[in-house]
Amino acid sequence: MKIYIVGSVGSGKTTLARKIASKLEVPHFETDNFVWTRNPVGADIRNEVEVRDQLLQNAIALDNWVIEGVHMDWTDAGLKEADHIIFLDIPIRKRLQRIIIRYIRQLLRIEKANYRPTFTIFCRMFKWNKYFEEQMKPEFLKKFKKYPHKVHHFISAEETEEWLHDMRKG
Template identity: 70%
Template sequence: MKIYIIGSVGSGKTTLARKVARKLQVPHFETDNFVWKRNSLEDIRNEIDVRDQLLQDAVALNDWVIEGVHIDWTDPGLQAADQIIFLDIPVRRRNLRIITRYIRQIFKVEKANYKPTFTIFLRMFKWNKYFEEQMKPVFLMKFNKFNHKVHRLITEREVEEWLQQIERG
């Protein structure tokens, strides 16, 4: 099973991807980790060919869960996916999750791939707004060619119902 999960910051894509990967016992990849070489001092952007190769290596596996918000270079993953999950969670809910995540990361209850600074925290609200206004329409248009395998989930109930279907096989 190859599942590609897309959504804005705070949509729950990483949480869902981890659950699905654990249930299916398949590898889980975050597109951010294709883009960035993680470093304790500061993340360094990978070269485009490195980023693309990391994606290709993941997509070449028999089974996987890939999640992220990137769109301009991820077509190989979308094409290879058996299912594309678009977490179209309402903005207000995503903003609440951003706040909750930041608090949990500051108190070291939740792990982060990045250093959770107040600057990044504030940027997440901007990214969320940008996603809603700029990226979401592009995703929706792109999904037209993958329509047969796209699941647009808006409520937490829809997410849970989809997850139950995956668990039942």
Template identity: 50%
Template sequence: MKRKTPKKVHIIGSVGSGKTTLARTLSTKMKIPFYELDNVVWIRNKSGDIRRSEKERDQYFNKIIQSETWIIEGVHHKWVSNSFREADLIIFLDIAFRKRKFRITKRYILQKLGIEKVNYKPSFKIYKKMFKWNAFFENVSKPEIINMLSEYDEKLLILKDNSELDKYL
């Protein structure tokens, strides 16, 4: 039996798990727009990012999930529960902690060299924060997310490696 192609996909995982890369790839293959949750939280500005109020963020987010097709990616999980309900497919990128640490360093180098596009100004301060966020995800957020997503078992796909998605699709 062939799976129905999802029209609404939520990708969640830690910094360095490959969320944006996967969202971009799926968006191109499926011809569905993708949204980074960081860009829902922040208004990107050349003079510095401006955080949206919770009300503005939620309005913008709800507008996205009410559209016919979308791919949403991000680490956020507490204020995005509506998208889990609306999604046809939830992909949890459960990539190994050490692999994510390596990717954080690789990303930082590529960003500093101007090879990888970024929505923020890469700095050593942010680089160090990414390791803290990665550890926090592993120890605090990940158990919360697994518990939260347990009610969506029928549409949840947990990947230990991004290449596992090919088997699913």
């Protein structure tokens, strides 16, 4: 099973990807980790395009996987190879609430982050969310027209949970 999850910051991509990967016992990849080499003591380092692309190719070459992210310009191969594409189109108000809650949980060290949860990144998440809604979402919807048989477009956590429940039965 190959599942690709797309959505804005705060849409629930990582949470859903972890649930699915655990259920199916398959690897889970975040496209952010193809773009960045994580540095726990300093700033993350942006990978060269060739490294980023090779990391994606290595992931999609596996028999089973869950990939999640919001990157669009270089991830077409993942969308093409996926058995299911999940588009988490959660309302912006709900995503904004989740961003605030996540930031607080990260500061309290209740929730782990792949990055240092700074106030600067917290503020950027609001900008990224707006950019996704206005610029990226329409582009993703165009891309998804190539794959009507495998795109699942969810606008609520309940729809997502229902699909996940149905998948668990199957």
